[in-house]
Amino acid sequence: MSEAAGETRTELRVFIADDEAPARARLKELLADIRPELATVVVGESANGLDVIERLPGSGAQVLLLDIQMPGIGGIEVARHLGGLESAPAIVFVTAHDRHAVEAFELNALDYLMKPVRAERLAAALKKAQAAGPAPRERLERAAAGAREFFSIAERNRVVLVPVADVLYLKAELKYVTLRTRMGEHLIEEPLVAIEREFAERFVRVHRNCLVARAAIRGFERTAGGSEEEPYWNVVLADLEERLPVSRRQWPVVKSVLPEPKQ
Amino acid sequence: MVSIRQNLATTAPPDFRNLGVMARALVFVNLLALAVAFVSEPVAVRMLDAFVRGTVLLEPLLLVSLAVLYAATPLLRRLDYWPACVTIAALVLALAAATHAALGEYTDVTLARMLIYTAASVTLVLAYLTLHLSAFSPALAEARLQALQARIRPHFLFNSLNAVLALIRRDPRRAERALEDLAELFRALMSDGRSLVRLADEISLIERYAAIEQLRLGERLRMSWDLDNAPMDALLPPLVLQPLLENAVYHGVEPGAGIGDVLVRIERRGERVHARIENPMPEAGQSARAGNHMALDNIRERLMLFFDAEARLESRVEGSRYRVEIDIPYRTGAV
Numbered sequence: 001m002s003e004a005a006g007e008t009r010t011e012l013r014v015f016i017a018d019d020e021a022p023a024r025a026r027l028k029e030l031l032a033d034i035r036p037e038l039a040t041v042v043v044g045e046s047a048n049g050l051d052v053i054e055r056l057p058g059s060g061a062q063v064l065l066l067d068i069q070m071p072g073i074g075g076i077e078v079a080r081h082l083g084g085l086e087s088a089p090a091i092v093f094v095t096a097h098d099r100h101a102v103e104a105f106e107l108n109a110l111d112y113l114m115k116p117v118r119a120e121r122l123a124a125a126l127k128k129a130q131a132a133g134p135a136p137r138e139r140l141e142r143a144a145a146g147a148r149e150f151f152s153i154a155e156r157n158r159v160v161l162v163p164v165a166d167v168l169y170l171k172a173e174l175k176y177v178t179l180r181t182r183m184g185e186h187l188i189e190e191p192l193v194a195i196e197r198e199f200a201e202r203f204v205r206v207h208r209n210c211l212v213a214r215a216a217i218r219g220f221e222r223t224a225g226g227s228e229e230e231p232y233w234n235v236v237l238a239d240l241e242e243r244l245p246v247s248r249r250q251w252p253v254v255k256s257v258l259p260e261p262k263q
Numbered sequence: 264m265v266s267i268r269q270n271l272a273t274t275a276p277p278d279f280r281n282l283g284v285m286a287r288a289l290v291f292v293n294l295l296a297l298a299v300a301f302v303s304e305p306v307a308v309r310m311l312d313a314f315v316r317g318t319v320l321l322e323p324l325l326l327v328s329l330a331v332l333y334a335a336t337p338l339l340r341r342l343d344y345w346p347a348c349v350t351i352a353a354l355v356l357a358l359a360a361a362t363h364a365a366l367g368e369y370t371d372v373t374l375a376r377m378l379i380y381t382a383a384s385v386t387l388v389l390a391y392l393t394l395h396l397s398a399f400s401p402a403l404a405e406a407r408l409q410a411l412q413a414r415i416r417p418h419f420l421f422n423s424l425n426a427v428l429a430l431i432r433r434d435p436r437r438a439e440r441a442l443e444d445l446a447e448l449f450r451a452l453m454s455d456g457r458s459l460v461r462l463a464d465e466i467s468l469i470e471r472y473a474a475i476e477q478l479r480l481g482e483r484l485r486m487s488w489d490l491d492n493a494p495m496d497a498l499l500p501p502l503v504l505q506p507l508l509e510n511a512v513y514h515g516v517e518p519g520a521g522i523g524d525v526l527v528r529i530e531r532r533g534e535r536v537h538a539r540i541e542n543p544m545p546e547a548g549q550s551a552r553a554g555n556h557m558a559l560d561n562i563r564e565r566l567m568l569f570f571d572a573e574a575r576l577e578s579r580v581e582g583s584r585y586r587v588e589i590d591i592p593y594r595t596g597a598v
Contacts, residue, residue: 019483019517022429023479072520115422
């Protein structure tokens with residue numbers, strides 16, 4: 001607030017994301033209308049979630065006007081991925097849902113505008129968002145309707161997305177989680193427990209520190225150690241040489257994964 | 264005269280050109296004959312015997328009656344409920360007398376008994392068919408109808424208004440047209456929806472709906488219309504096609520980032536009207552939107568309400584396309 005209030009000539013940098021062209025045009029018109037009250041400049045526009053994630057970080061946007069219903073990845077997931085950026089924008093969600101649906105989606109905790117948007121509301125929301133900064137991660141998580149389609153790694157000035165479907169296993173190491181795909185490894189900063197909860201259908205815990213994609217499990221191998229009655233097992237994964245140990249505690253759960261058809 | 268309301272309030276006589284009505288009459292009368300045989304001859308062997316003896320007169324009469332009623336349907340449709348019922352009874356009784364005159368010598372049934380049985384059967388069949396029609400209780404059916412009409416997705420309304428707002432300054436004329444389309448659409452959605460509409464009206468409605476969606480979605484929505492052989496005078500319950508097209512856009516076009524091809528084809532095939540609506544399946548990985556089957560079930564129910572067993576609604580996936588097909592009898596008349 002102090003920045004904008006102090007320097008009236010500084011324009012607030014706004015990024016607009018909506019899949020409908022008329023909706024984007026309408027927001028631009030409204031931004032022009034409220035110019036006497038709040039000077040803004042549109043630094044970018046996108047029609048889908050992936051495009052926002054690709055182009056927003058380089059745009060220097062301070063506020064993102066983000067449609068919730070977009071093709072591909074929706075607004076809430078986009079917001080979650082952008083949250084990791086060093087200069088994460090403040091986000092004002094825009095939705096055509098009625099109030100009832102907004103409540104159902106637990107969006108109340110977030111800043112949102114309902115379509116059609118009114119100029120005064122837009123001005124108020126922009127000011128508030130600018131003052132408040134990015135939405136806290138846990139509020140976004142609560143508002144998410146389902147599991148994400150991507151994991152994201154926020155780098156200095158960009159967000160790398162890794163499709164959840166590509167992940168073979170996740171392994172917790174100190175404060176990071178290593179994400180293994182066929183192509184390579186990524187580090188993400190999320191608790192393994194939260195990932196296990198969000199993607200319960202996709203990943204199974206094989207060890208205290210490791211989740212494996214059910215679909216990637218090809219079989220199990222006995223390892224040295226253990227005894228005839230209580231052998232130790234390793235998971236054999238599709239397309240990977242690496243073997244992952246199964247803890248004795250998890251073995252009863254894990255071994256039941258294999259006979260089922262892969263998902 | 265042919266409207267859902269009248270069917271519901273059972274002020275219209277049963278339609279003997281309807282397959283369901285004919286089948287029900289056939290089965291019902293034969294069951295009735297069995298019951299009569301059972302009452303008069305409680306021993307199983309004699310009962311069957313009595314039934315078979317009865318059928319010598321019964322079956323020819325039944326079949327001829329249905330054929331005559333089928334032929335007389337245009338006349339019956341012009342009558343109110345009670346006159347129509349009396350006409351039906353008179354026709355069948357006359358046929359019973361004729362049947363007895365022709366085949367009476369093969370049985371020991373007297374003409375008087377035959378006429379009494381026939382009159383009783385006609386009364387019971389008409390009562391049964393009327394009851395069956397009203398089993399779709401009007402209150403219940405209307406509640407469902409209203410539920411369907413209220414079902415138009417709120418997000419469609421708000422997104423459309425938003426799109427119109429965006430046009431007002433840049434293209435006022437187009438904004439005007441869009442508002443007119445929207446008004447027309449909502450007029451149809453909010454009407455009491457009980458009377459039948461002409462296919463021409465329903466098509467004009469879905470064209471308006473498509474125009475609004477086009478405004479909103481631009482090139483992402485690519486509509487193809489195949490209406491050259493559509494029988495514009497055919498009658499159908501209102502708002503059968505619009506929810507299907509709305510589904511096609513909502514499930515097949517909006518969730519995709521690319522271009523969505525939606526096909527609407529309506530044609531007459533002999534005495535049937537065939538409509539097909541096709542849309543792309545959501546791409547893999549994109550979470551499919553829920554809530555499709557309620558609309559389909561609702562439409563199917565309403566078609567049944569009017570056309571009974573002669574209407575068909577099917578949906579299936581063909582490759583990467585989702586297809587809904589409706590097949591109804593070709594009916595015309597005053598709205």
